[in-house]
Amino acid sequence: MPLQLTGSPSDPDLLRLPWDVPLEKWPEHRLVSLPRGISRHVVRFARLSGRVYAIKEISEHYARREYRLLWDLHRLDTPAVEPVAYVTGRTGADGEPLDSALITQHLQFSLPYRAVMSGTIRPDTLNRLLDALAVLLVRLHLNGFYWGDCSLSNVLFRRDAGSFAAYLVDAETGELHPMISEGQRRHDIDVAHTNLYGEMLDLEAGGLLHPSIDPEEVADSVCSRYHALWGELTSDEIIEEVDWHMIDQRIRRLNSLGFDVAEMMVRRKAGTGRLIVRPKVVDAGHHQRRLLRLTGLDVEENQARRLLNDLDSFRVSYGLRHEDEAIVAHRWLAEVFQPTVEAVPEEMRRKLEPAQLFHEVLDHRWYMSQEAGADVGLQTAVQSYVKNILIFKPDEKALISEDQ
Structure with a gap:
C-alpha cells in the first residue's frame, strides 16, 4: 500500500516529512521542542512554513477514526484541537510497515497541565483548572460526545x-451520538473521577501538589462542579404563573455561565397554577459571539466577558449610552x-495573546490605581506592566519564528 495523506492539509511540505522513519527517531532539525503531556503514543511537534503541527503515531484504524471525530467536534465548534490529516501506508527503509500518524494543528498559547503546574501548584490555580475541565466535559456531553477517557492528561489549557x-x-x-445517554454520561464521570484521582496521586508522589490538597477531594470536586453546571443547564424549573421574571433570571444565569438559550419550553403543571420551564441551551460562547459580532475579535469566553x-x-465614560452598539465598539x-496592545514593544507581544495581554494590563491598572488612590490611566499602566511584569513572563506562543 503506497503512502497516503488524507485530510485538508494546507502545507504540501507535510508530504516531504520523513514518514519512512519511526517518529521517535525523527531528526532534531525537523522538530520543535514544546511542552508535552503524558501520552500512550509517541507525539512530536514539527514546524513547517511558520506553522507548528502535532504528530501522533497510532494504528491506521484509530488514526482514521480520531481524525473524523476531531473533525466532527470542530464542525460543532467544540473546544478540541483542529485535525489536519492522517497518514497511512508508511513503510520503513527496511520494508517493514510503520504505524499510521495523525496530524493536528498545534494549539497556540496552550500548555499541558504539568506545564501549568510546574513547581508546587497552589489550590486556587488547581481550582481554575478543574473548573475548565468540568466545563469542557459538560460542553462535550451537550453535543452528544462520549469521551471515555476524560483526564487532565488528555487536555490542553x-x-x-x-x-x-x-x-x-x-x-x-470517543463516540459522537445525536444525544448522549444517561449511562454514557455517568460512565464518563466515573472515568474522570478515577483518572483525576490517579493523576493527583502521581503529582503528590512527585512533590508537585500543595500539602493542603487532598487527591480524593480533588477528584470528588470535579464531579461536583460538573453536576452543578449540568443541572443549571438542563434541569426543569417550576415557577408560579405570576413569576415570569424568574424566566428572565434563569436566562441571565445561563448567560453568565457563557451559554446562550435557543428557546424555552413552558408548560402548565397539571392541576396547579404553576409552570414548568425547560431551557434549550446552545453551546457556550455567549460573550465570545457578542464580542466577535461587534469587534471581529475571536477570543476565549472569559476574555470576551x-x-x-x-x-x-x-460607553458610560464617554456618554455613549444611546449610541449604536456597533459604533461604540x-x-x-x-x-x-x-x-494598548500596540504600546507593548513588538518583540514582547508574542508572549501572550492580545486579549490576555489587554486583560492583564487592566488588572495591573486596577492594582496601581488602588495603591495610588486614583486612576493612573491606561498609558501609565501599560508602561509599568511591561517593565515590571511582562518582561519576566515566559513566551507562551507556540508559533516559532523562522529565524529560530
Whole structure:
C-alpha cells in the first residue's frame, strides 16, 4: 500500500516529512521542542512554513477514526484541537510497515497541565483548572460526545482572563451520538473521577501538589462542579404563573455561565397554577459571539466577558449610552484596545495573546490605581506592566519564528 495523506492539509511540505522513519527517531532539525503531556503514543511537534503541527503515531484504524471525530467536534465548534490529516501506508527503509500518524494543528498559547503546574501548584490555580475541565466535559456531553477517557492528561489549557479554557486533545476513545445517554454520561464521570484521582496521586508522589490538597477531594470536586453546571443547564424549573421574571433570571444565569438559550419550553403543571420551564441551551460562547459580532475579535469566553465589560465602561465614560452598539465598539477598538496592545514593544507581544495581554494590563491598572488612590490611566499602566511584569513572563506562543 503506497503512502497516503488524507485530510485538508494546507502545507504540501507535510508530504516531504520523513514518514519512512519511526517518529521517535525523527531528526532534531525537523522538530520543535514544546511542552508535552503524558501520552500512550509517541507525539512530536514539527514546524513547517511558520506553522507548528502535532504528530501522533497510532494504528491506521484509530488514526482514521480520531481524525473524523476531531473533525466532527470542530464542525460543532467544540473546544478540541483542529485535525489536519492522517497518514497511512508508511513503510520503513527496511520494508517493514510503520504505524499510521495523525496530524493536528498545534494549539497556540496552550500548555499541558504539568506545564501549568510546574513547581508546587497552589489550590486556587488547581481550582481554575478543574473548573475548565468540568466545563469542557459538560460542553462535550451537550453535543452528544462520549469521551471515555476524560483526564487532565488528555487536555490542553489556555489562559482565559483569570481562568483557564480546556481543549480536548485525545479523542481516541470517543463516540459522537445525536444525544448522549444517561449511562454514557455517568460512565464518563466515573472515568474522570478515577483518572483525576490517579493523576493527583502521581503529582503528590512527585512533590508537585500543595500539602493542603487532598487527591480524593480533588477528584470528588470535579464531579461536583460538573453536576452543578449540568443541572443549571438542563434541569426543569417550576415557577408560579405570576413569576415570569424568574424566566428572565434563569436566562441571565445561563448567560453568565457563557451559554446562550435557543428557546424555552413552558408548560402548565397539571392541576396547579404553576409552570414548568425547560431551557434549550446552545453551546457556550455567549460573550465570545457578542464580542466577535461587534469587534471581529475571536477570543476565549472569559476574555470576551472582560473586554465587553471594558467596552461597556467606555460607553458610560464617554456618554455613549444611546449610541449604536456597533459604533461604540468600533471606537473602543480603535481608541482603547488597539493602542494598548500596540504600546507593548513588538518583540514582547508574542508572549501572550492580545486579549490576555489587554486583560492583564487592566488588572495591573486596577492594582496601581488602588495603591495610588486614583486612576493612573491606561498609558501609565501599560508602561509599568511591561517593565515590571511582562518582561519576566515566559513566551507562551507556540508559533516559532523562522529565524529560530
